[in-house]
Amino acid sequence: MKHLLYTIALSACASVALHAQNNNARITGNLQSNGNFFITDEKIGASGTPQYDNQKFGAESWLALNYSNWGFDMGLRFDLFNNSNLLNPTGSFTDEGIGRWYVHKEIYNFDLSGGYLYDQIGSGIIFRAYEERALMIDNALKGVKVGYKFNDNWKIKAFTGRQKRQFGTYGSVVRGGALDGFIRPDSTKSFSLAPGAGVVARTYDDETVNRIVNEIATYTPQDSTGAQYNSYAMTLYNTLIAGNFSWYIEGAYKTKDVLFNEFEEKATGGRGKLINTDGYTGYTSLTYAGAGLGITLEGKYTKDFRFRTDPFQIGVQGQLNFLPPMARQNTFRLPARFSPNTQELGEKGIQLDARYAINKKLSVGINVSDIYQLNNLSLYREIAPEVTFKYKRKWQLLAGLQILKYNIEVYQGKEGYVDAITPYAEWLYKFSPRKSLRVEAQYLDTDEEFGSWAFMLAEFGWAPHWLIYVSDMYKMKHDNKAQYSEEKTKFDGLHYPTFGIVYTQRANRFSLAYVKQVEGINCAGGICRYEPTFHGVRLQLSASF
Amino acid sequence: MKNFTILSFAAAGFFFFSGCKEKPITIPELSVGGRNVLVEELTGVKCQNCPDGAALLNNLNNQFGGNLIVVSIHAAGFYSVPYSENKYDFRTPQGTELANFIGAAQGFPAASINRRLVPPETELYLSPSIWTGQIAEELKEEPTIGVFVETDFDPVSRKLDVAVNLAAESVLSGEHRLTVLITQDSIQDLQLVGTTKVYDYYHRHVLRTTLTQPTGNVIAETLSPSAVVQKQFSFVLPPDWEEKHCSVVAFVHHGIDPNKEVLQAAEEHVMK
Numbered sequence: 001m002k003h004l005l006y007t008i009a010l011s012a013c014a015s016v017a018l019h020a021q022n023n024n025a026r027i028t029g030n031l032q033s034n035g036n037f038f039i040t041d042e043k044i045g046a047s048g049t050p051q052y053d054n055q056k057f058g059a060e061s062w063l064a065l066n067y068s069n070w071g072f073d074m075g076l077r078f079d080l081f082n083n084s085n086l087l088n089p090t091g092s093f094t095d096e097g098i099g100r101w102y103v104h105k106e107i108y109n110f111d112l113s114g115g116y117l118y119d120q121i122g123s124g125i126i127f128r129a130y131e132e133r134a135l136m137i138d139n140a141l142k143g144v145k146v147g148y149k150f151n152d153n154w155k156i157k158a159f160t161g162r163q164k165r166q167f168g169t170y171g172s173v174v175r176g177g178a179l180d181g182f183i184r185p186d187s188t189k190s191f192s193l194a195p196g197a198g199v200v201a202r203t204y205d206d207e208t209v210n211r212i213v214n215e216i217a218t219y220t221p222q223d224s225t226g227a228q229y230n231s232y233a234m235t236l237y238n239t240l241i242a243g244n245f246s247w248y249i250e251g252a253y254k255t256k257d258v259l260f261n262e263f264e265e266k267a268t269g270g271r272g273k274l275i276n277t278d279g280y281t282g283y284t285s286l287t288y289a290g291a292g293l294g295i296t297l298e299g300k301y302t303k304d305f306r307f308r309t310d311p312f313q314i315g316v317q318g319q320l321n322f323l324p325p326m327a328r329q330n331t332f333r334l335p336a337r338f339s340p341n342t343q344e345l346g347e348k349g350i351q352l353d354a355r356y357a358i359n360k361k362l363s364v365g366i367n368v369s370d371i372y373q374l375n376n377l378s379l380y381r382e383i384a385p386e387v388t389f390k391y392k393r394k395w396q397l398l399a400g401l402q403i404l405k406y407n408i409e410v411y412q413g414k415e416g417y418v419d420a421i422t423p424y425a426e427w428l429y430k431f432s433p434r435k436s437l438r439v440e441a442q443y444l445d446t447d448e449e450f451g452s453w454a455f456m457l458a459e460f461g462w463a464p465h466w467l468i469y470v471s472d473m474y475k476m477k478h479d480n481k482a483q484y485s486e487e488k489t490k491f492d493g494l495h496y497p498t499f500g501i502v503y504t505q506r507a508n509r510f511s512l513a514y515v516k517q518v519e520g521i522n523c524a525g526g527i528c529r530y531e532p533t534f535h536g537v538r539l540q541l542s543a544s545f
Numbered sequence: 546m547k548n549f550t551i552l553s554f555a556a557a558g559f560f561f562f563s564g565c566k567e568k569p570i571t572i573p574e575l576s577v578g579g580r581n582v583l584v585e586e587l588t589g590v591k592c593q594n595c596p597d598g599a600a601l602l603n604n605l606n607n608q609f610g611g612n613l614i615v616v617s618i619h620a621a622g623f624y625s626v627p628y629s630e631n632k633y634d635f636r637t638p639q640g641t642e643l644a645n646f647i648g649a650a651q652g653f654p655a656a657s658i659n660r661r662l663v664p665p666e667t668e669l670y671l672s673p674s675i676w677t678g679q680i681a682e683e684l685k686e687e688p689t690i691g692v693f694v695e696t697d698f699d700p701v702s703r704k705l706d707v708a709v710n711l712a713a714e715s716v717l718s719g720e721h722r723l724t725v726l727i728t729q730d731s732i733q734d735l736q737l738v739g740t741t742k743v744y745d746y747y748h749r750h751v752l753r754t755t756l757t758q759p760t761g762n763v764i765a766e767t768l769s770p771s772a773v774v775q776k777q778f779s780f781v782l783p784p785d786w787e788e789k790h791c792s793v794v795a796f797v798h799h800g801i802d803p804n805k806e807v808l809q810a811a812e813e814h815v816m817k
Contacts, residue, residue: 047623048622048625088649090650091651165665166667168665209570211663213570213572213573213678214677214682215678215681216678217573218678228570229570230567266604268604269600270600310665312678314674413739415741486628486742487742
């Protein structure tokens, strides 16, 4: 099979070379490569993984080529992982091959695609096939998709396939479809509706069912539960736009599904067992934008809406859907230290984000996020006011304060809550249109987990090519170390310096950095996973052509 | 156009919902054959979730009795490095070699179940959510070879003699290996449980050493029903190993990638 794929790949490249001179032909592509040199440092916990102990180097690379001609779009992506810790932060993964290929063609009103496809229904609540390389998520659907456009406003699509798993696929078969529309009763007025509906069905393969049956067979009668091959998820959604307001609402229901619930107690003791239950979720987002004011209010309620291609996959792998997060994605280092992972088995939350430009120089904003379990146990609360001041075109200051309550027991399996207050500031000074200096300063004040941290960064930019930065994250010492456990004070007084250089040439970017990074949780869109300490040299290259 | 739309919806509806009603899956009674299941668990004193894994295995041990053989290998990298307050360092060169031979883990705790690769998993080490079902699957099977362990321990010299008898049910072709190791149960020492250091934690089934190569000794003899193959080993137990909690575990397995499957395992206490 691998040889066949390589043959197809080579044929496609040869074909590209032959026809690249054709005027209608268009070839594009991109390359992303990461290389990590690992330097052992037992003091900060940078040891004990294959990369630190023996391998010393790990790399990942993705090279994608897209070719369009004769009304066809086709693409091929070569993926490479060499002693990579991206799949498993404490392990090592080595493999390479064709990570993606696809063919797409529009024939009259039909839209046909085959191969590894990325797509979603609505906001992704019942189905989202996407890629998030930082977390090694590649949920492409290996299958076919057929779309049909009734007219400019209404279209329908149907697809079937199996979810990608590295260079293979999961066994379960997924099929689904969606109808999307757009209604604008009066073209002279700013009022429109974009309704939609979708259905996804997942059929477990025999092997997965066999594992489910074997697992349930060991349960006591109190824990025992039924199982079925098929589960169906349905959703209805709509975006209403009226003047300056935009309102999105989506509600979804999933029929009985065998899920792994890691919090459920077994009658014989121990946590974690399979359950067979239906689930539902609702999500809404109301936005107002106008006259210097922007407000977004979001709300979500989820119950048993874990939807996996394999019930035994409980990490970031095997997810068929995507539940929108109820907290903002913090970009500054310390405010991002405690990020909430979306709870598929049950959570309710609201988020408010408001920005107001008082004048051209001064703008203020606030983000409030409040998330609970369905039994009203508080999971996450973040209140973050921010102010931005621009002085002519010379300099700009952003200052904010994050007030945080984070249930570290639920999110990370540690004890209790983290209550933290983190002031942060970013100052950008332009020496000239080409030369600028950006400085970040943050201080995370808490008694919980390892205690307080400080962070500073200075970044000098020399547009359009060069960027040099240096930063340090420092673990504040506890005043009276003896009264705390060794675990709590193990990083006391340690520095985590980083310095690097970035060279940019048009759409190509090359960076080289020495990095010392503390362990923590890495999140993207509410999908999080543990990342161990990193110490070493990091090389990154990205290019588009 | 309108007819086409209606037809499309009707087809889509049929496509999705015609098969909603399905034949219910029968959950069978758990059947236990003559095969024992070897669980090689990767763990460490600094691994905060490992006690949950140990508790799960303990529950399963209670459920399956002698059919489940657990070996806890302290080779989880950084997580197995002892604290300064630890009385023991459970890491051993043999344990590390054995753990590396099995493969890589995607997090801790992790365990291999009879060293069986379970698609779609790509590694032999499995996460706890899969353990129970896979153990139940393995228990159903009948062994292709019998493994019988006899121990003779002299409390004075602390010399342990071990005899392992292998009786194949049929002619077994290909390469087979025998691994024999010693575990010690109920060792009280510090373990991180969640974020709390528990100083009197009972470490179960700790791998102490191997009497064969950690990757197994290749069995040169033909494995067939016509002859029992016997292998003998001797070892002097160090004074700080409590003999009443020590056991000998022996198992026959394949040894060449990717198939390292364990065909049968047996366990015998050092003190009878």
